Amino acid sequence: MALALKKVDYQRVLIDTANKPDWYMRDVNPHGTVPTLQVRAGPGRGDGVIITDSEQACAFIDDKAHSVQLGFAEEIVPELAPKNLDEHQKQRLNDVIGGVFPAFAACVKNTEEAKVDELAVVLESKLTALNDYLVENKPSMFLCGDTPTTHDCNLAPKLYHLRVVGSHLPAKKIRIPEKCAALSQYIRDIEAHPAFQETCYPEAVVMAGWSKFL
Ligand SMILES: N[C@@H](CCC(=O)N[C@@H](CS)C(=O)NCC(=O)O)C(=O)O
Numbered sequence: 525m526a527l528a529l530k531k532v533d534y535q536r537v538l539i540d541t542a543n544k545p546d547w548y549m550r551d552v553n554p555h556g557t558v559p560t561l562q563v564r565a566g567p568g569r570g571d572g573v574i575i576t577d578s579e580q581a582c583a584f585i586d587d588k589a590h591s592v593q594l595g596f597a598e599e600i601v602p603e604l605a606p607k608n609l610d611e612h613q614k615q616r617l618n619d620v621i622g623g624v625f626p627a628f629a630a631c632v633k634n635t636e637e638a639k640v641d642e643l644a645v646v647l648e649s650k651l652t653a654l655n656d657y658l659v660e661n662k663p664s665m666f667l668c669g670d671t672p673t674t675h676d677c678n679l680a681p682k683l684y685h686l687r688v689v690g691s692h693l694p695a696k697k698i699r700i701p702e703k704c705a706a707l708s709q710y711i712r713d714i715e716a717h718p719a720f721q722e723t724c725y726p727e728a729v730v731m732a733g734w735s736k737f738l
Contacts, residue, residue, distance in 0.1 A: 606668035655704035
C-alpha cells in the first residue's frame with residue numbers, strides 16, 4: 525500500500541507461506557516471514573536492500589521515495605509519516621494498533637473450543653480501544669487525518685485479514701463488534717482507497733496463509 529501511495533514501480537510476488545519456496549528462504553528472507561521488501565542491486569542502488577519488517581519497510585519507502593536511482597517516481601508524492609503527533613499520541617497510536625494483530629492471531633490459531641470465548645473477549649477489547657481512538661480522532665477519515673499515513677499502511681492489511689478470516693470461520697468468533705461503528709466505517713474507507721485496492725490480494729490468498737493453523 526505504501527508503494528502504491530508513493531507511486532513506486534514495483535513487482536509483487538506472493539509467497540505460499542504453507543510451502544515456502546527455497547529461493548525465498550535462501551536469497552530473500554531466511555526467517556521465512558512475509559512481507560519482505562527487496563530493492564534489487566543495480567546502477568545507483570549499490571548492493572540493493574532487503575527489509576523483512578513491514579513497519580521498517582514503510583518508513584524506508586517513505587524516506588526514499590524521492591530517490592530516482594532506486595526506481596522511485598520523480599513526480600511529487602505524498603509524505604506518509606504523520607505530522608504533528610507528539611510522543612504521547614505516537615505511543616497511544618502504536619499501542620492501539622499493536623494490540624489488534626496478536627489478539628486476532630491468537631483467536632485464529634486456537635484449537636481449543638473452551639478458549640474461543642475468552643480469546644474473543646480479548647480481541648473485542650483491542651478492537652474497542654481502536655474504535656475509541658477513531659472516535660476521539662473524528663472527523664478524520666484515517667488514523668492521522670484525511671490521507672493515509674504509514675500507520676494506516678500498517679493497520680489496513682491486518683484488519684483485512686481479520687475481516688476475511690472472521691467471515692470464513694464464524695466458529696472462531698472473530699468479528700468487529702457491532703458497537704464499533706467508527707472502526708467499521710474506517711475499514712470501509714481504507715479498503716475503498718485506490719492504494720489499498722491496487723495492492724490488496726484476494727481473500728483466497730489470505731485464507732491459504734492461515735490454513736496451516738486451522
Ligand atoms: N514484524 C513483522 C512480522 C511479520 C510476520 O510475522 N508475518 C507473518 C504473517 S502475518 C509470517 O510471515 N509468519 C510466518 C509464517 O506464516 O510462516 C512484520 O510486521 O513484517
